[in-house]
Amino acid sequence: MPKALPLMIQGTHSDAGKSVLVTAFCRIFAQDGYRTAPFKSQNMALNSYITIDGKEIGRAQGVQAEAAGVIATTDMNPILIKPSRENDAQIVVHGKPYQNMNAMDYRKDFFKRGLKLIEEALDSLSHTYERIVIEGAGSPAEVNLNDRELVNMRVARIANAPVVLVGDIEKGGVFASLVGTLQLLSEEDRERVIGVIINKFRGDVKLLEPGLTWFEEYTGKPVLGVIPHLQDLNIEAEDSVILDSYKPDEDKTKDIDIAVIRYPKISNFTDVDPFFAEPDCHVRFVTKPEQLKQPDLVILPGSKNTIEDLLFLKKSGLAEKLHLLNEKGKTSIVGICGGYQMLGLSISDPDGIESPHSYETGLGFLSLRTAMTTEKTTVLSEGTLTFEQTAIHVKGYEIHMGQSVFEEECDSFIETKNGSEGCKSPDERILGTYFHGLFHNDLFRERLLNKIRKQKGLEEITGRVSFNQLREEAFDRLADHVRKHVKLDIIYDEIERFYQGGEKYDENIAIHNDSGT
CATH class of the missing domain: 3.40.50.300 (P-loop containing nucleotide triphosphate hydrolases)
Incomplete structure (x- = not known):
């Protein structure tokens, strides 16, 4: 019974x-x-x-x-x-x-x-x-x-x-x-x-x-x-419906300003949750270029319809603003999953897996091209990333339909048992990965925030609280x-x-x- x-x-x-x-x-x-x-x-x-x-x-x-x-x-x-x-x-x-x-x-x-x-x-x-x-x-x-x-x-x-x-x-x-x-x-x-x-x-x-x-x-x-x-x-929210009632932290005296792009088909936005628990981070979701301003870190989260969300970035003017920020050399940009695909040279979807749009040029920050496939990758992942000359063991998970290949040689971001994953610019200001849960890894999050703090002439903070413990x-x-x-x-x-x-x-x-x- x-x-x-x-x-x-x-x-x-x-x-x-x-x-x-x-x-x-x-x-x-x-x-x-x-x-x-x-x-x-x-x-x-x-x-x-x-x-x-x-x-x-x-x-x-x-x-x-x-x-x-x-x-x-x-x-x-x-x-x-x-x-x-x-x-x-x-x-x-x-x-x-x-x-x-x-x-x-x-x-x-x-x-x-x-x-x-x-x-x-x-x-x-x-x-x-x-x-x-x-x-x-x-x-x-x-x-x-x-x-x-x-x-x-x-x-x-x-x-x-x-x-x-x-x-x-x-x-x-x-x-x-x-x-x-x-x-x-x-x-x-x-x-x-x-x-x-x-x-x-x-x-x-x-x-x-x-x-x-x-x-x-x-x-x-x-x-x-x-x-x-x-x-x-x-505790992580059920879905993006919670973002409709989201009230940004109004304490603008915090040291680090983080802007998260909220496109229409945003997914797995809880990747950014650990930053809300950091006392020196001011986190805000943005949908318009005038909201972006001059953040220290921009995060492009996952998307359920990558090409259409990429088109949103272009039509809204956010894509142009991201390029202007990159040219100034003071803003770090991290793309997760769909956001990683957008950072590349192109995205193709000839079979209409996600979108009726069969092809769209990417933002061009990283030298990868992505093709949507019928086979969906869903896997728990772990590996070692190198950041700020430090090897850091990280765990995460992957959920994506597309497969990405590099057109030119690119510095790998994470080494897994199955090979290289992700990509980063030589100065490590632009990072892309399929790893959801990246920022839940406390040591990496600490190093990323301390890199920004050093660039701003601020003292480093070590021994940050474990997000899993929280x-x-x-x-x-x-x-x-x-x-x-x-x-x-x-x-x-x-x-x-x-x-x-x-x-x-x-x-x-x-x-x-x-x-x-």
Whole structure:
């Protein structure tokens, strides 16, 4: 008999804080002695995570697995949707590209296959773990989609999971969104909701208490917690939706100014997260040339559609501004993955793998040419890079469709067991690599920042804090915060109640009902 007891976190809308709360419960259950796994049946995200066997899943599930202290597998996110252009996305099944599909074809043709994948993944996890913390997506009250949805209440029924509904008070109208969501659910699904959590609260909770009392009386559902907003949490975000609410550090007295180019199809932007934890770094995302100004470091992150994002750089004027900065010789430029490809001489995509544009000249900073291929590279990587005459062991991961070759001899950036990787200019001001996670390597990050500090006549800083240590501390801090503000005893009781008395979901009945008969 399966032994895992599930709990599902759903939200009234996207960015309600589901991912962070799942991370918190993964840590809490692990701290309480349960072998715990995260699960998200279908994740739409451009921020990827590479499993130990070289497969691709949503980054949030990888981080949640780390919070639980377990190795991430594709069972934790069997379906990953990576938007590549308008109304079109790459469908990744158990970590490998399946095919590109538009939204309507995916909804019409993939439903039964997706349902089977989800059931199999949940069954596999349930025989390996003792707790499964399941994350929904968007809202369970999207009535136009619910007949064939694969990520909210249908998953709760498959797993027979109690559901906690999360509302974000920061966006306003939290009681209306919670009540409206509950009223739009079927009676069966409404009964599955064991209570609600109000997230990201700021202020005196006593001012909220009349509303909490009203809500419980009106809906019959308990408020399981009001969680205050938690500042400066060093845990990676789910996807680039978070950038829409990003507020740059306004402390312009910091020594090092870092500009990150935010193109339309930016991916794996969390590569730059370690710089936010550095006390001397001012980090900002830019979309216009006038925002770029005179930074010490420019980072070109990954992209899901490299040619179209390259065209964005050219049309916006950012490409011209980058060349002007390079000519002045005071700004370092680092390209990661798609950003690395853009730094080269050209990018070709004759088969339309990512874009309808078959060819585009690059920025010309490095002597490489990239061709998009149908074979996707997904691998954990490590090697030794040489920077500032120092050999540094680094670890990272690669996710890319293209293969790059050098037209002229170029100084290798990283030496791996499979050969040379990446490229750098002779003065090491321009660096390019396929290694995501490069800046998470503490010694390299320290040397890079100290090179900039020396150029500016500033004293070097050594012994910078380990970013991985900060993340572990953040997991514990988040778990402690949630423990303090939710009724964990009720949640534990409800998990046990559902496990003891629930009905098993019948796939054949579900498919029959979804056919409209």
